[in-house]
Structures are given as C-alpha cells and as structure tokens.
Amino acid sequence: MLLSHYPKEIQLKDGTSVILRPMTRSDEGALLDFFTSLTDEDRLYTRSDVANVRVVRSWFDQIDYQRVFPLLAVSGDEIVGDATLHRKPYSWMRHMGGIRIIVAPDYRKLGLARILADELIENAVDEGLERLTADVVVDQDIAIEVFTRLGFRKEATLKDYVLDAEDVKHDLVMMTKDIGEQS
C-alpha cells in the first residue's frame, strides 16, 4: 500500500480541508462515534451491522492492510469518512479488490466520496490488482451514480441478497471496474 502518501491533506469543494490517513488501533473510539453519527436511513444499508460495538471492535483485533486497507478522512479528532479496500490475497480472487465507502452526513456532496475512491483505486493499481468491485443495494441511486462516474459498470444483480436493518430484502448490484494494465 502507498503508506508513504499519508497523512495527506485534501481540500473539499467548499474549501474545508480534511486529512486522509490509514486507520490504526487508536481510532476505535472515533470510528464508533462516526458510525453512531450516521442516520438510521444510512445504517439501513450498511454491509456490516455498524451499530454493533462488537462488530466494529473486531475490525481492530487484526488490522492487516493486505486484507483490509481502511483509509480514514479526519477533521480534527473526528472521523468524517471511511473507505476500505478488501482483498483475499491467497485465494482465486487475489487479483480483485472490493471497495466500500461511507461519508458522514455533514460532509456529503463535497466530493469526498470521489476523493476517497480515487485514493483506493490508486492503491489498488499500485498493488497490481486487476479489477475492483463495489456492492450496492439496487435502490441506492446515489451510490450507483457515484460508482458509475468513477468508471464502474453493473456486472450482475443478485436477487434478495441483502437484508436491510429492518429485515426487508433487496437485490444486490455488483459493480466492477477493470484497472489492470490492459484496461
């Protein structure tokens, strides 16, 4: 991973600046605060149950950037964005990376999701990955739009793959983007 690139200061559309840096063990409290700051509507569609303290804590037990590279956007002591690159190094998907991004409500529409995605893509290319995937719920129009603008396209729709926080089923859209040398 391009660890020497961080910390990195970036400017958002409204002129605010935030710091990007990889997550470390000492971020546990701040990350829990970040997830609690999300609205119920946001949490409805998160892949993991981020309201569950044990789930979030478990991520800190085994930080291994080769498996999950979590890049945080930080303003002061506060986490305002969390973007992760997920890999399975010793598997038949070793050439693939999965991307997940969550931005705090107050920091949306400022281009932060796009900046975080670009950072992850740069890291993925540097690691020699060939393809990225992003999984979104079929109704998440904004997420689909963001990933489409980043060059992702819909690869498959998996019926009833997602059970939201209120136990309602939704289709999962798997989006992919080739980043290999040939693409």
Next chain:
Amino acid sequence: MLEEYPKTISLKDGSTVICRPMVKKDEGPLLEFFTSLSKADRLYLRDDVTNPEVVRSWVQDLDYDRVLPILALSDDRVVANATLHRNPYGWMRHVGAIRMVVGEGFREKGLARSMAAEVFQNAIAAKLEKITAEMLTDQHDARRVFSRLGFQEEAVLKDHVLDADNVPHDLLIMTNDVNTLWQKWMEFSESVSGSWNMED
C-alpha cells in the same frame, strides 16, 4: 444440531466414514488432506490450500457461526471437507455459502451428497433462507450436482477467478432457497432409499 456429531456415513461401496465439525487438533490432518490432492484438483480451489499459513488461520480462528467446517474421516485421515460460510452481523446474514472438497479415493461413492446434506441441515438449523455455491463455469460436474439439488444459475462474473496457474476464468454463482432445497432433498431421498445416506 452440533450435538448430533460425530455421525457415521455409509458409502456406496459399503465402507463407512465418520463426519464431525473440525476442531483445532485437525490442523495437521487437514493440511495433509489438501497436499494429497492432485495438481488438477488444486487448480480450481478457492484458497491456496497448500500454504500452511492459510490452513492454520482456518483452524486457529474457528468460529462455527461464521465458518462451520465439517470433516469426513476414515482411519483418522481427512477424506473430505465441507464448509458453511456465514456473515451473521451483515446484510447477508440470511445467506450461507457452501464449499466442498472430496478426496480422490472417495469420489463417486455418494460422499459429496452426504456432506452437502450435512451442510444443508446446518443451514436450516441456523434459519438461513438462501444458500449460494460458487464455481467456475467450466466445472461441469459441480454445476450438474448443484442443478440436481434445485440450485439456479444466478449470475456469471467475467474473469472473476484466477486459477493456480494464473489463468482467468468466469465465476458462476448458483443459489437456492433453503425451503426449496429441503423439498428436493426429501423427494430425492424418498425416491432413492428413504434414508439420509444419499446414493446416486
């Protein structure tokens, strides 16, 4: 469900194997099982099972709610491994994935079906609603087996898999509703022998 193990499974040729969930002391025998597979078998495995670190991490981080590995043993040797993968605190908490590897000397004896039955029963006990199985589009035997169990082809993901020789392949995702699966098993079981020891 787990208190039912160990169980004895009768194979078509009259021999028997023991099946039970994997425990920590199985690390050595499991690694031996994987290294005994032919290169052709290993070409299309999801994980690099010849890497001792990979196998060690499975055994050291045992958590049956996430991965339930069921082994078949003959004379203390592992001869098959079937796993049920779940993500209990995620948006796919209603979905389980099945994976299975059967050793060379134990194929075409109905063992794969019996091991699949163990995984499915555990999926039902865990109140899962959907089971997925992922394979390469070229793995025709696996496709046939899962189709016969009522699995539907849900999606094909282009070049999603790199085999052990770094050749890209398309990945096929097959899925089945647990309720449908159960009915198919009952029909199949009644039509064949009326017992859980499936024989093709």
